[in-house]
Amino acid sequence: MVAITFPDGSKKTYKKKQITPAEIVKGIGEGLARAALAAKVDDELVDLSYPIKENAELKIITFKDDAGKDLFKHSSAHVLAAAVLNLFPKIKFGIGPSIEDGFYYDFDKKEPFTPADLVKIEKEMQKIVQQDIKFERKDVSKPEAKKLFKDQKYKLELLEDVDKPSIYTLGKFKDLCKGPHVPSSGKIKAFKLTKVAGAYWKGNSKNKMLQRIYGIAFPEEKELKKYLKLLEEAERRDHRKIGKAMELFSIHEEAPGMPFFHDKGNFIWEKLKDYMTQEMRALNYEINKTPIILNKSLWIQSGHWDHYKDSMYFTKIDEQDFAVKPMNCPGNLLIYKTRQHSYKELPIKAGEFGLVHRHELSGVLSGLFRVRVFTQDDAHVFCTEEQIQEQIIELIDLTERIYSTFGFVYNVELSTKPPKAMGDPKLWDKAEKALADALKKKKITFKINPGDGAFYGPKIDFHVKDAIGRSWQCGTIQLDFSMPEKFDLTYEGKDGRKHRPVMIHRAIYGSLERFLGILIEHFAGWFPLWIAPTQARVISISKNFNKYAEKVIEELKAAGIRVDSNLKSETTGKKVRDSQIEKIPILLTIGEKEEKAKTVAVRTNKDGKVKFGVKVETLIKKISDNVDKKELEFKL
RNA sequence: GCCCUCAUGGCUCAGUGGUAGAGCGUUGCAUUGGUAAUGCAGAGGUCCCGAGUUCAACUCUCGGUGAGGGCUCCA
Numbered sequence: 001m002v003a004i005t006f007p008d009g010s011k012k013t014y015k016k017k018q019i020t021p022a023e024i025v026k027g028i029g030e031g032l033a034r035a036a037l038a039a040k041v042d043d044e045l046v047d048l049s050y051p052i053k054e055n056a057e058l059k060i061i062t063f064k065d066d067a068g069k070d071l072f073k074h075s076s077a078h079v080l081a082a083a084v085l086n087l088f089p090k091i092k093f094g095i096g097p098s099i100e101d102g103f104y105y106d107f108d109k110k111e112p113f114t115p116a117d118l119v120k121i122e123k124e125m126q127k128i129v130q131q132d133i134k135f136e137r138k139d140v141s142k143p144e145a146k147k148l149f150k151d152q153k154y155k156l157e158l159l160e161d162v163d164k165p166s167i168y169t170l171g172k173f174k175d176l177c178k179g180p181h182v183p184s185s186g187k188i189k190a191f192k193l194t195k196v197a198g199a200y201w202k203g204n205s206k207n208k209m210l211q212r213i214y215g216i217a218f219p220e221e222k223e224l225k226k227y228l229k230l231l232e233e234a235e236r237r238d239h240r241k242i243g244k245a246m247e248l249f250s251i252h253e254e255a256p257g258m259p260f261f262h263d264k265g266n267f268i269w270e271k272l273k274d275y276m277t278q279e280m281r282a283l284n285y286e287i288n289k290t291p292i293i294l295n296k297s298l299w300i301q302s303g304h305w306d307h308y309k310d311s312m313y314f315t316k317i318d319e320q321d322f323a324v325k326p327m328n329c330p331g332n333l334l335i336y337k338t339r340q341h342s343y344k345e346l347p348i349k350a351g352e353f354g355l356v357h358r359h360e361l362s363g364v365l366s367g368l369f370r371v372r373v374f375t376q377d378d379a380h381v382f383c384t385e386e387q388i389q390e391q392i393i394e395l396i397d398l399t400e401r402i403y404s405t406f407g408f409v410y411n412v413e414l415s416t417k418p419p420k421a422m423g424d425p426k427l428w429d430k431a432e433k434a435l436a437d438a439l440k441k442k443k444i445t446f447k448i449n450p451g452d453g454a455f456y457g458p459k460i461d462f463h464v465k466d467a468i469g470r471s472w473q474c475g476t477i478q479l480d481f482s483m484p485e486k487f488d489l490t491y492e493g494k495d496g497r498k499h500r501p502v503m504i505h506r507a508i509y510g511s512l513e514r515f516l517g518i519l520i521e522h523f524a525g526w527f528p529l530w531i532a533p534t535q536a537r538v539i540s541i542s543k544n545f546n547k548y549a550e551k552v553i554e555e556l557k558a559a560g561i562r563v564d565s566n567l568k569s570e571t572t573g574k575k576v577r578d579s580q581i582e583k584i585p586i587l588l589t590i591g592e593k594e595e596k597a598k599t600v601a602v603r604t605n606k607d608g609k610v611k612f613g614v615k616v617e618t619l620i621k622k623i624s625d626n627v628d629k630k631e632l633e634f635k636l
Numbered sequence: 637g638c639c640c641u642c643a644u645g646g647c648u649c650a651g652u653g654g655u656a657g658a659g660c661g662u663u664g665c666a667u668u669g670g671u672a673a674u675g676c677a678g679a680g681g682u683c684c685c686g687a688g689u690u691c692a693a694c695u696c697u698c699g700g701u702g703a704g705g706g707c708u709c710c711a
Contacts, residue, residue: 094710095710095711096710096711097709097710097711098709099708099709100709112639112640113640154711155711157711158710158711159711161711162711165711166711175711176711177711178711195640195705195706196639196640196641196705196706197639197640197705197706197707198638198639198640198706198707199639199706199707200638200639200707202710203707203708203709203710204707205637205638205707209638209639209707210639211639211640212639212706212707214705214706240704244647245647251702251703252702253684253701253702253703254702256701256702256703361637361638362637362702363637363638363639363706363707364637364707365703366704366705539671540668541668541669541670542668542669542670543668544668545668569666569667569668569669569674570669570673570674571667571668571669571670571671571673571674572669572670572671573669573670573671573672573673573674574669574672574673574674575671575672576670576671576672576673577671577672577673578672578673579671579672580671580672581672587671589670589671591669591670592670593670601670601671603671608671608672610670610671612670
């Protein structure tokens with residue numbers, strides 16, 4: 001007998017022989033049948049052609065579950081491979097998994113795929129879907145599998161690490177695959193091939209580069225449409241485009257990966273910095289500033305030389321080797337060491353808006369998101385082991401406060417000891433536990449990334465979710481037991497002896513440049529008033545009213561409002577449009593009515609609503625209140 | 637760094653082996669307008685850089701530089 005839990009929560013017991021896809025569909029009825037795909041057995045996902053053990057407990061998975069979506073995408077990858085095999089019979093296959101945004105399959109082919117190939121392949125896939133071909137599973141022995149894939153060198157290589165090979169067949173295409181899959185190709189309703197790209201075999205740049213085809217797939221047409229809309233929306237919000245349109249920053253060939261901030265971009269940047277400074281001061285941080293070029297010997301001492309030199313810039317000064325700092329810690333350690341410290345002073349919180357240079361690979365540079373020079377809102381907390389937890393909690397609270405100001409929600413990941421780590425494994429364990437305990441105490445759920453920590457310690461990463469649901473890594477809290485050791489940092493304890501402080505590295509924006517990029521996309525350029533470089537623009541209906549308009553501008557300026565104007569002889573429609581494109585939050589119109597009544601017409605540009613007859617002093621108060629409270633939107 | 641694509645006025649882009657076009661923007665003039673583009677006129681590039689092929693290269697070839705997408709998700 002086999003117990004089955006259906007998606008609606010109902011349970012039913014079947015004889016083992018009855019467990020077939022058709023039977024499951026019958027069991028859950030027509031409504032849910034379309035969704036019935038696979039089952040979870042002993043927490044492992046299997047499809048319904050998988051031999052199911054006696055007395056197993058099955059939980060039916062549907063398209064609505066993440067596991068179901070995943071499996072769906074994976075099956076689409078097989079359909080892609082089958083279509084490619086039909087069109088290019090001699091091709092060699094790499095791997096074809098599902099990914100967050102869909103699926104891909106890697107192929108080894110002499111000539112790269114052309115866009116025309118993609119269209120052909122898509123049509124071929126359509127055929128396979130229409131034919132509704134069954135996915136068939138077969139468990140085979142290793143020698144059998146080797147024979148089957150004798151012409152597929154990549155599959156043979158993969159086979160080396162497989163104990164119990166299973167083969168999935170879809171038409172002519174056979175793949176080494178542990179599954180599970182949808183019952184048949186007809187289940188795949190909406191898919192689209194999105195791009196071709198080169199990708200290394202097994203992700204290793206020493207290996208051969210294969211041709212990768214990316215696609216997306218959904219159980220329903222409308223979900224595909226929704227996804228394509230999201231892509232469009234993301235493109236509309238692209239910070240590189242908005243940054244250009246709003247004249248926030250530019251990047252030049254003369255300095256790849258090193259953004260030039262124009263007045264308005266720099267204004268927002270400064271606002272971000274000021275805000276963080278204010279928050280840090282409130283928590284008794286000191287704020288330092290250290291040089292960006294430091295002697296090589298310091299980098300050798302800190303371990304950056306061993307672990308980071310490929311990404312560092314070097315220079316020679318007076319016959320001595322110097323490096324441009326890729327991180328701020330060593331500079332702040334030198335400050336710590338300028339005098340003795342007592343346990344009474346701890347925790348010492350040393351902040352720095354530190355300019356760092358990192359020589360990132362040219363191919364990874366992208367707008368403000370991945371640059372070679374940036375400013376970290378860095379800080380180093382020196383504390384005792386006993387203070388770790390309270391300090392971590394203070395940092396989590398601070399991070400929460402900052403992110404919520406921008407309307408971000410976030411999730412947290414804990415990264416543990418990497419293979420290339422420095423320091424005593426026992427200290428690592430202790431550090432990892434300290435971070436996990438603080439998170440548990442704050443009742444924050446977190447994901448663990450084994451082996452993703454920094455070379456000097458484990459870390460907590462914060463990923464913020466933007467307005468359209470995309471996730472960005474920003475803040476990080478890193479524990480470090482090894483740097484204090486290397487630099488022989490000490491404090492005098494109650495017992496009069498020297499002790500080793502613990503060091504916590506932390507950044508909340510991460511990089512001011514990158515955070516600004518994220519904000520541009522998050523707000524789609526519609527910055528909250530407190531950081532908007534221009535808060536309001538005054539336009540006149542005709543130049544007859546320019547005089548009163550000038551007066552209004554003066555009043556607003558006197559109240560500290562950042563206002564500009566467009567008093568040119570253009571139509572009102574044109575002026576409105578221009579202000580929309582430039583993302584000016586508030587548009588003030590002055591015409592005959594306004595001049596007579598000594599008021600302004602206020603348009604909140606983001607939603608396009610217009611309110612007539614607003615008194616200037618009322619407006620000033622509203623704006624000031626909005627700015628003081630750092631509100632996300634302006635409403636009259 | 638590697639694979640693919642791309643590089644033409646400030647921006648977005650069209651185009652041809654015989655030394656370049658459009659729209660937007662900008663400037664001037666006319667117009668004095670009520671919430672996403674008023675009309676007309678003018679200025680503005682030598683087609684990313686270097687080499688080669690050719691009588692002739694923005695166009696073809698090679699090299700360089702820069703930009704965009706991808707290179708973690710595993711049979």
